[in-house]
Amino acid sequence: QVQVVESGGGLVQPGGSLGLSCAAFGFTLEYYAIGWFRQAPGKEREGVSCISKNDGSTYYADSVKGRFTISVDNAKNTVYLQMNSLKPEDTAVYYCVTDLSLSCMGWAEDPRRQYDYWGQGAQVTVSS
DSSP, rough: EEEEEEEEEEEEOOOOOOEEEEEEEEEEETOOOOEEEEEEESSSOOEEEEEOOOTTOOOTTTTTTEEEEEETTTTTTEEEEEEEEGGGGEEEEEEEOOOSSSTTTTTOTTTTTOOEEEEEOEEEEEEE
């Protein structure tokens, strides 16, 4: 059974750092793309990042490029999102997501992708 389980998040001041992790079950991250979406109150869902160890592709939203880093630990079958230089506008619920595709190509941009597997969500709040 495919499942993704998140941990991490919390409250941090602007300019600070936080990390999220997501353990994958029922599939191997060495072969499939996985990533993160976020949703803030009153805003549309936004694709944040994606990584595929299968083809080496990655994706970052323009709003997080240079500040967020996605990585995978194959031994732990876990994906991480390191978030640095956080801004109040990064405040959202972050979801770990996979559609069991082989690549990040079209992540958050291709309307044909169907994101079938979602974690429970992790709250990230950036506030002074």
